[in-house]
Amino acid sequence: MNSGITLEIPAKAEYLSLVRAVVVSAAALDPAFENQRLEDLRLAVSEATTNAIRSHANLGSEERITIRCGLTSDRIEVEVQDRGPGFNPEKITPSGSLDEPGRLNYEGGFGIPLMRVLADEIKINSADEGTTVQLVVYTPPSNDNS
Amino acid sequence: MNSGITLEIPAKAEYLSLVRAVVVSAAALDPAFENQRLEDLRLAVSEATTNAIRSHANLGSEERITIRCGLTSDRIEVEVQDRGPGFNPEKITPSGSLDEPGRLNYEGGFGIPLMRVLADEIKINSADEGTTVQLVVYTPPSNDNS
Amino acid sequence: MLGITEQFRDKWVLLQISGEIDMATGPELRQRIVQYVQEGHLHIILDLAKVDFIDSTGLGVLIGGLKRTRSHGGDLQCIGLSESLKEMFKLTGLDAVLTEKDV
Amino acid sequence: MLGITEQFRDKWVLLQISGEIDMATGPELRQRIVQYVQEGHLHIILDLAKVDFIDSTGLGVLIGGLKRTRSHGGDLQCIGLSESLKEMFKLTGLDAVLTEKDV
Ligand SMILES: Nc1ncnc2c1ncn2[C@@H]1O[C@H](COP(=O)(O)OP(=O)(O)O)[C@@H](O)[C@H]1O
Ligand SMILES: Nc1ncnc2c1ncn2[C@@H]1O[C@H](COP(=O)(O)OP(=O)(O)O)[C@@H](O)[C@H]1O
Numbered sequence: 001m002n003s004g005i006t007l008e009i010p011a012k013a014e015y016l017s018l019v020r021a022v023v024v025s026a027a028a029l030d031p032a033f034e035n036q037r038l039e040d041l042r043l044a045v046s047e048a049t050t051n052a053i054r055s056h057a058n059l060g061s062e063e064r065i066t067i068r069c070g071l072t073s074d075r076i077e078v079e080v081q082d083r084g085p086g087f088n089p090e091k092i093t094p095s096g097s098l099d100e101p102g103r104l105n106y107e108g109g110f111g112i113p114l115m116r117v118l119a120d121e122i123k124i125n126s127a128d129e130g131t132t133v134q135l136v137v138y139t140p141p142s143n144d145n146s
Numbered sequence: 147m148n149s150g151i152t153l154e155i156p157a158k159a160e161y162l163s164l165v166r167a168v169v170v171s172a173a174a175l176d177p178a179f180e181n182q183r184l185e186d187l188r189l190a191v192s193e194a195t196t197n198a199i200r201s202h203a204n205l206g207s208e209e210r211i212t213i214r215c216g217l218t219s220d221r222i223e224v225e226v227q228d229r230g231p232g233f234n235p236e237k238i239t240p241s242g243s244l245d246e247p248g249r250l251n252y253e254g255g256f257g258i259p260l261m262r263v264l265a266d267e268i269k270i271n272s273a274d275e276g277t278t279v280q281l282v283v284y285t286p287p288s289n290d291n292s
Numbered sequence: 293m294l295g296i297t298e299q300f301r302d303k304w305v306l307l308q309i310s311g312e313i314d315m316a317t318g319p320e321l322r323q324r325i326v327q328y329v330q331e332g333h334l335h336i337i338l339d340l341a342k343v344d345f346i347d348s349t350g351l352g353v354l355i356g357g358l359k360r361t362r363s364h365g366g367d368l369q370c371i372g373l374s375e376s377l378k379e380m381f382k383l384t385g386l387d388a389v390l391t392e393k394d395v
Numbered sequence: 396m397l398g399i400t401e402q403f404r405d406k407w408v409l410l411q412i413s414g415e416i417d418m419a420t421g422p423e424l425r426q427r428i429v430q431y432v433q434e435g436h437l438h439i440i441l442d443l444a445k446v447d448f449i450d451s452t453g454l455g456v457l458i459g460g461l462k463r464t465r466s467h468g469g470d471l472q473c474i475g476l477s478e479s480l481k482e483m484f485k486l487t488g489l490d491a492v493l494t495e496k497d498v
Contacts, residue, residue, distance in 0.1 A: 005164065006154040006210075013316035017293075018151065018171040020345065025164040028396075039376050046347045050315050064152075107355045110348035110384055117383050159419035163396075166448065174293075185479050192450050196418050253458045256451035256487055263486055 004070030004077075011056030011065050011082070019049050019067055026069045027076055033139050041076060041137045044118040047111040048080040048133040055084025055131060075120075075138050083130040150216030150223075157202030157211050157228070165195050165213055172215040173222055179285050187222060187283045190264040193257040194226040194279040201230020201277060220287070221266075226279045232272040294320055295342075304335045310342035313350030321350075325357040325368070334366025341372030351384055358390060397423055398445075407438045413445035416453030424453075428460040428471070437469025444475030454487055461493060 007022050009015040023045045027033045045067070052065045068079040092112060115122055121136035153168050155161040169191045173179045191213070198211045214225040238258060261268055267282035294317035295310035305328055313321060328336060336357065340346070358368045370390050373381065381387040397420035398413035408431055416424060431439060439460065443449070457473065464471045473493045476484065484490040 004156070005161065006152075007168075008152040010150070013314070014175055015151065016314050016316055017312055017345075018168065018175070021167050021171040022153075022164065025167040029160055029164070036376075042345070043347060043380070046314065046345075050347065050349060053315065107352035108348070110351055114348055114380075114383060159417070162417050162419055163415055163448075182479075188448070189450060189483070192417065192448075196450065196452060199418065253455035254451070256454055260451055260483075260486065 004068060007067040007069070008064040009067070010061055011053045011059065011063065012061075013050075013053060016046060016049055016053070020046050022067070023069060023078060026071065030071050030076065030139055032141075033076065037137050037139070040118040041078065041135070044115045044122075044135050044137075045078050045080065047115050048078075048135060051111055051133070052080050052082035052084065052131070055082045055086075058085075059083060073139075074141070075136050077134065077136050079132055079134045081130060081132045086126040086128050086131050089124040089126060150214060153213040153215070154210040155213070156207055157199045157205065157209065158207075159196075159199060162192055162195055162199070166192050168213070169215060169224060172217065176217050176222065176285055178287075179222065183283050183285070186264040187224065187281070190261045190268075190281050190283075191224050191226065193261050194224075194281060197257055197279070198226050198228035198230065198277070201228045201232075204231075205229060219285075221282050221284050224281045226281075227276060228278075229276040232274050232277050235270040235272060293317070296321065296324060300333075304337050305333045306337045306339060308339045308342065312345040313343060313353065314345065314347045315349045318349045318353045322353045322356060325353070325360060329360050329364055329366070334361050334364050336361055336366070336368045338368065338370045339372045340370055340377060341374070343374075343377065346377060346380065348384075351380070351386060354386070354390060396420070399424065399427060403436075407440050408436045409440045409442060411442045411445065415448040416446060416456065417448065417450045418452045421452045421456045425456045425459060428456070428463060432463050432467055432469070437464050437467050439464055439469070439471045441471065441473045442475045443473055443480060444477070446477075446480065449480060449483065451487075454483070454489060457489070457493060 005022070005026055007019065009019060020042050024038060024042055027038050027041060049065065049067065056063060056065070063083045066081040068081070070077045089112065112124075115133070115135065119135040120138045121134075123134040125132045125134075151168070151172055153165065155165060166188050170184060170188055173184050173187060195211065195213065202209055202211070209229045212227040214227070216223045235258065258270075261279070261281065265281040266284045267280075269280040271278045271280075293311040294313065295308075297308045299306045299308075307324070309321065311317065325336060328334075338354070354368070354370065361368045368390070378387070381390060396414040397416065398411075400411045402409040402411075410427070412424065414420065428439060441457070457471070461471045471493070481490070484493060
């Protein structure tokens with residue numbers, strides 16, 4: 001991810017649609033990227049950015065969220081980095097399933113499970129200084145006989 | 147410009163449309179911003195970014211162009227910063243006029259004059275280490291009796 | 293950006309939603325639903341045909357609306373789901389509770 | 396993204412352009428114009444109605460096309476200018492040379 005673009009935003013919800021627009025524009029640089037996968041990526045990145053923004057609730061407004069976006073021949077990689085307090089991802093989603101009984105009793109907790117379903121790869125690195133979520137979506141091979 | 151967004155891109159023409167999309171999304175955060183001024187800003191920023199990309203022709207691809215975008219109550223401010231060789235803006239556009247006779251003999255040289263017409267304020271800071279073009283477009287007062 | 297227009301049909305309020313439902317715009321929709329229930333409009337239909345994007349906080353708003361209306365003896369239903377919205381409802385198990393209604 | 400579709404009418408080639416003409420896409424349009432002139436199609440009409448964006452490098456391509464066709468005894472004309480394109484043609488003085496043609 002030395003190449004590609006970097007976007008820094010204030011940790012405010014109003015910037016979410018801008019982040020989505022950037023990711024869509026970046027992915028559009030690869031014409032092989034299919035519409036459905038673009039939707040998946042857009043939603044996954046939006047979820048990661050929403051969590052990042054939430055994690056800054058107790059930080060000064062100068063602390064930014066960083067979104068990095070890299071395209072290579074076979075994948076698009078997006079990294080969302082916050083300076084929030086961090087968390088333990090293993091403790092959050094023990095089962096990862098969305099359709100357990102009683103699931104509707106609370107209104108949150110969809111974000112990480114959704115990201116796991118939408119992205120082809122996801123890595124969450126979290127520590128006291130912040131969290132980095134790395135999302136990878138594969139692009140189809142550019143030859144036509146797929 | 148402590149708040150606002152920052153975008154870093156490789157110095158490649160294919161990223162121009164992404165820069166425009168970002169600026170449009172950023173400006174859309176201010177609903178008072180009129181369509182026509184949005185067009186002006188989009189074009190002015192695109193011109194500045196085109197020049198910045200050109201200025202990197204002899205630089206390694208790791209050297210990025212930085213676009214900063216800040217909204218305040220009465221203006222949107224966009225700064226385009228490159229690491230190119232710099233130039234003397236005063237020498238480039240002595241008259242700044244586009245409709246001189248013989249103007250069509252060359253196909254370039256529209257960029258800076260266009261930016262001057264489109265933006266409400268423009269500052270060009272150029273030195274050996276690079277150039278920063280700062281473009282300001284005013285937003286109308288948000289009360290209705292304008 | 294979120295657009296909401298309302299129509300009253302029999303005992304139903306039909307809300308046509310346009311734009312994006314996310315952490316920025318979701319609270320407005322939540323507030324509207326709370327208000328309808330307070331005013332006694334307990335049957336709400338959301339037409340999502342013009343929604344370009346909805347994320348998990350948007351789903352949270354729908355679930356919240358469902359619980360709120362039902363706990364008052366009403367209901368909330370969604371119509372006009374695009375393919376990608378249907379997909380998302382399936383992914384989250386919401387399709388089982390937020391069913392489409394023929395209006 | 397740039398789209399170009401061609402139609403031949405009498406001695407004119409009509410090119411319908413869609414998308415954005417900038418430093419990324421301009422070279423493709425320039426190349427097409429060069430090719431027409433090489434093939435003897437010296438009269439070119441560009442329909443810009445579906446162009447969302449054109450910048451100064453795009454104008455450079457139009458000027459280049461104008462010079463190239465005229466120097467071979469042909470011409471290049473633009474139709475379908477949106478208000479903002481007209482504005483830009485005026486700003487740059489291009490409106491005086493790249494006039495609209497009734498087709
Ligand atoms: N970037 C982050 N920084 C800190 N905590 C996080 C972050 N992302 C997720 N979390 C924690 O994981 C929990 C589950 O996240 P998620 O599945 O997205 O659902 P939700 O955000 O709706 O609670 C969050 O409530 C939060 O406690
Ligand atoms: N960011 C920059 N870095 C270095 N030189 C620049 C920069 N911007 C403009 N210039 C110089 O100014 C000249 C005029 O720029 P402009 O008016 O945009 O027209 P054009 O780029 O078409 O030549 C350029 O040819 C270039 O020499």
